[in-house]
Amino acid sequence: xxxxxxxxxxxxxxxxxxxxxxxRPVGITxxxxxxxxxxxxxxxxxxxxxxxxxxKGLIVTxxxxxxxxxxxxxxxxxxxATSLVGMLISSILGLIGFKWVKPIARIAEIIAVAFAAVxxxxxxxxxxxPERLGNVFLYGRIQSPIVWDVTVVITYLTISILLYFxxxxxxLAISKGRMNHTPKWLQNLYExxxxxWQHTPEQYRLLMKAIxxxxxxxxxxxxxxxxxxxxxxxxxLRPGWDSTIFGPYFLTGAFVAGSAAVVIVMYFVRSNYxxxxxxxxxxxxxxxxxxxxxxxxxxxxxINEYLVPAYKMKTAEAIHLHDLFVGExxxxxxxxxxxxxxxxxxxxxxxxxxxxxxxxxxxxxxLVAAWFKRFLIVVPTQDHPFLPxxxxxxxxxxxxxxxxxxxxTVGTLLLVLIIITILVKFFPVIPIWEMAEEQHELDHKSxx
Amino acid sequence: xxxxxxxxxxxxxxxxxxxxxxxxxxxxxxxxxGAVAAAGGAAIYSGYNYEETKPGANFVRVLTAxxxxxxxxxxxxxxxxxxxxxxxxxxxxGLKGHRFVMVIDLAKCRNARKCITACxxxxxxxxxxxxxxxxxxxxxxxxxxxxxxxxxxxCDNPPCVAVCPVDATFKRQDGIVLIDNERCIGCRFCIAACxxxxxxxxxxxxxxxxxxxxxxxxxELNVPQRKGTISKCLFSSDRLREGKLPYCVSACPxxxxxxxxxxxxxxxxxxxKETFRLSELLKVNAGYxxxxxxxxxxxxxxxxxxxxxxxxxxxKDPVKSI
Ligand code: SF4
Ligand code: SF4
Numbered sequence: 001x002x003x004x005x006x007x008x009x010x011x012x013x014x015x016x017x018x019x020x021x022x023x024r025p026v027g028i029t030x031x032x033x034x035x036x037x038x039x040x041x042x043x044x045x046x047x048x049x050x051x052x053x054x055x056k057g058l059i060v061t062x063x064x065x066x067x068x069x070x071x072x073x074x075x076x077x078x079x080x081a082t083s084l085v086g087m088l089i090s091s092i093l094g095l096i097g098f099k100w101v102k103p104i105a106r107i108a109e110i111i112a113v114a115f116a117a118v119x120x121x122x123x124x125x126x127x128x129x130p131e132r133l134g135n136v137f138l139y140g141r142i143q144s145p146i147v148w149d150v151t152v153v154i155t156y157l158t159i160s161i162l163l164y165f166x167x168x169x170x171x172l173a174i175s176k177g178r179m180n181h182t183p184k185w186l187q188n189l190y191e192x193x194x195x196x197w198q199h200t201p202e203q204y205r206l207l208m209k210a211i212x213x214x215x216x217x218x219x220x221x222x223x224x225x226x227x228x229x230x231x232x233x234x235x236x237l238r239p240g241w242d243s244t245i246f247g248p249y250f251l252t253g254a255f256v257a258g259s260a261a262v263v264i265v266m267y268f269v270r271s272n273y274x275x276x277x278x279x280x281x282x283x284x285x286x287x288x289x290x291x292x293x294x295x296x297x298x299x300x301x302x303i304n305e306y307l308v309p310a311y312k313m314k315t316a317e318a319i320h321l322h323d324l325f326v327g328e329x330x331x332x333x334x335x336x337x338x339x340x341x342x343x344x345x346x347x348x349x350x351x352x353x354x355x356x357x358x359x360x361x362x363x364x365x366x367l368v369a370a371w372f373k374r375f376l377i378v379v380p381t382q383d384h385p386f387l388p389x390x391x392x393x394x395x396x397x398x399x400x401x402x403x404x405x406x407x408x409t410v411g412t413l414l415l416v417l418i419i420i421t422i423l424v425k426f427f428p429v430i431p432i433w434e435m436a437e438e439q440h441e442l443d444h445k446s447x448x
Numbered sequence: 449x450x451x452x453x454x455x456x457x458x459x460x461x462x463x464x465x466x467x468x469x470x471x472x473x474x475x476x477x478x479x480x481x482g483a484v485a486a487a488g489g490a491a492i493y494s495g496y497n498y499e500e501t502k503p504g505a506n507f508v509r510v511l512t513a514x515x516x517x518x519x520x521x522x523x524x525x526x527x528x529x530x531x532x533x534x535x536x537x538x539x540x541x542g543l544k545g546h547r548f549v550m551v552i553d554l555a556k557c558r559n560a561r562k563c564i565t566a567c568x569x570x571x572x573x574x575x576x577x578x579x580x581x582x583x584x585x586x587x588x589x590x591x592x593x594x595x596x597x598x599x600x601x602x603c604d605n606p607p608c609v610a611v612c613p614v615d616a617t618f619k620r621q622d623g624i625v626l627i628d629n630e631r632c633i634g635c636r637f638c639i640a641a642c643x644x645x646x647x648x649x650x651x652x653x654x655x656x657x658x659x660x661x662x663x664x665x666x667x668e669l670n671v672p673q674r675k676g677t678i679s680k681c682l683f684s685s686d687r688l689r690e691g692k693l694p695y696c697v698s699a700c701p702x703x704x705x706x707x708x709x710x711x712x713x714x715x716x717x718x719x720x721k722e723t724f725r726l727s728e729l730l731k732v733n734a735g736y737x738x739x740x741x742x743x744x745x746x747x748x749x750x751x752x753x754x755x756x757x758x759x760x761x762x763x764k765d766p767v768k769s770i
Pocket of ligand 2: 612613614615616617627631633634635636637638639678
């Protein structure tokens with residue numbers, strides 16, 4: 001990202017058409033009302049499910065003393081994982097200088113904000129005493145990875161919100177005069193949120209500087225958040241978790257899930273908002289290549305994670321792996337590995353499959369598989385503690401997620417969708433000024 | 449009140465191997481505890497319980513924190529209710545000068561499960577909620593099966609304590625690992641971290657939640673138990689404070705348990721009340737620890753299940769018995 005912004009683009013006529021394109025879908029439409037109504041009503045049901053859990057305790061879940069972390073924690077890992085894509089796209093690819101990420105960057109940040117925000121909530125849902133959350137700050141012990149996790153999740157969320165909001169400011173200022181089709185309160189909101197932006201070169205210089213600092217800061221933060229999340233497992237002595245590569249294993253897995261999520265949102269933004277001009281086939285093609293790349297790296301870590309212990313077959317590891325390869329979890333395991341990782345890699349190597357619609361389908365499969373992958377990381381390990389499980393009721397022996405638990409988990413997904421929908425619908429989803437600037441530069445060059 | 453001081457000295461001798469020195473220490477602890485509770489110079493609660501009155505006189509003898517015996521007029525007596533702060537403070541401090549250990553003789557265990565019921569009774573637990581559980585073990589296909597009581601190992605390098613985000617589970621100076629359910633946030637990280645599956649979580653309202661309402665929480669007994677928090681074996685630290693042996697140890701009919709103090713190198717059998725040298729007992733019987741390769745440094749030792757004088761009868765199905 002260049003630190004000097006040539007503000008000439010503001011005089012360019014192209015700005016008007018770009019702004020018009022991107023702002024057209026902004027505001028309340030019938031489709032939006034129906035969709036939000038659906039999400040809202042479903043969410044009510046899930047909140048009701050949580051109220052039951054609040055009242056009766058975690059007994060309403062399938063969790064018991066042996067498998068005491070289940071769907072919620074798997075979901076938490078999944079959310080943290082998916083949110084990392086914000087860092088991958090805006091920071092790593094952006095800073096390296098890939099121009100094609102510009103129209104996608106904001107979508108990636110929206111995903112980062114939505115998933116990171118709800119991830120915090122998911123962990124609270126899993127707690128036996130959510131009202132004691134403050135104890136973590138009052139009595140926090142520096143040795144505990146949970147304290148590290150809380151710290152980095154909050155930091156990551158804060159930086160992600162800033163990275164979403166700062167580049168939005170010039171857009172809000174540009175949009176102010178062009179929002180006649182939207183409700184008054186939204187216009188007022190733009191007025192407030194654009195913080196008296198005047199488009200002076202000095203303002204742009206400062207903005208770019210701030211963004212650049214944040215883009216650099218978010219890289220270690222993002223690495224930390226997911227590495228620490230992996231350490232919640234890796235610091236224990238349990239076979240299946242007791243691994244030294246969990247950090248990079250989680251991190252690379254995160255990029256797979258996140259890239260898939262970006263493609264899905266891109267697809268719907270493009271088709272619903274008619275933004276084909278900005279989210280072109282080329283962008284999907286590039287995202288496809290990115291997905292292949294991160295998937296291959298992830299596959300490499302998977303091979304390491306499973307093959308090395310499988311070669312040695314230490315007693316406890318052997319029981320765990322047996323469960324995954326041919327036992328109770330075999331169907332889930334192989335579906336996740338083959339459909340969610342190997343097949344997408346093969347397909348996406350062909351440009352034929354890197355078209356928007358097939359990308360959408362592949363990404364949905366990848367994302368669903370990514371969720372189950374987290375489940376496979378969290379749950380089966382606890383099924384086989386070192387000492388036998390004896391003299392306990394049947395429910396203690398096997399983990400069977402309940403309806404309430406599932407409903408609550410679905411609720412958190414709905415919440416993510418709600419946040420994404422609001423951000424996508426009420427604010428320009430593609431950076432107007434960056435598009436205009438790029439266009440201006442292009443035109444300028446060709447004139448010369 | 450009419451007890452004489454000899455009776456009042458709890459069966460500490462068993463535990464202490466008759467060491468007068470530590471006995472004095474022991475009373476000193478009581479004195480200290482009393483002195484704190486009686487801030488303001490009132491009489492000392494524990495002394496009140498343990499000391500006799502002079503017949504006919506309105507004076508009571510009490511032991512002070514600095515080990516003096518003084519007389520206090522009875523009218524000046526105020527019964528101090530042991531409150532939460534006091535219990536929390538003493539619970540976190542532990543019993544100074546001790547390093548508690550347990551030795552479990554597997555050769556004698558017949559899976560009577562009396563230890564378990566005694567423990568569950570004391571800690572208000574349901575039949576499937578274990579601080580201690582007896583497991584049916586078999587090392588490999590051709591080795592003999594045996595019963596293994598498994599309490600919390602009170603590890604000296606406890607993974608559960610390391611991971612707890614709020615210091616709700618902690619290690620005391622006397623070696624005991626406790627859980628403070630007033631502080632526990634219910635994240636269950638400690639369950640994930642404990643390799644001995646020694647912890648339980650209150651998924652639902654605890655068994656005696658209603659009945660225990662209003663009782664001040666005693667961290668050394670972990671009663672009242674609380675929904676949404678952890679519970680675990682406490683080495684009966686409430687009993688140790690009174691100089692008694694743990695609930696499970698006293699309840700075993702088969703002489704499986706020895707309990708004592710590493711600092712004094714002595715352990716007492718809970719059934720026979722015989723006292724042994726810890727180091728000797730472990731040496732002679734080839735004592736060992738559970739999964740020492742994990743580096744947790746357990747404070748519970750096992751004596752191998754050799755020369756058993758009875759048939760191994762696993763008449764209780766370990767999986768379906770509940
Ligand atoms: S046995 Fe488990 S609960 Fe007990 S101290 Fe060791 S790690 Fe902690
Ligand atoms: S469940 Fe309670 S005791 Fe266990 S780690 Fe969490 S806060 Fe600590």
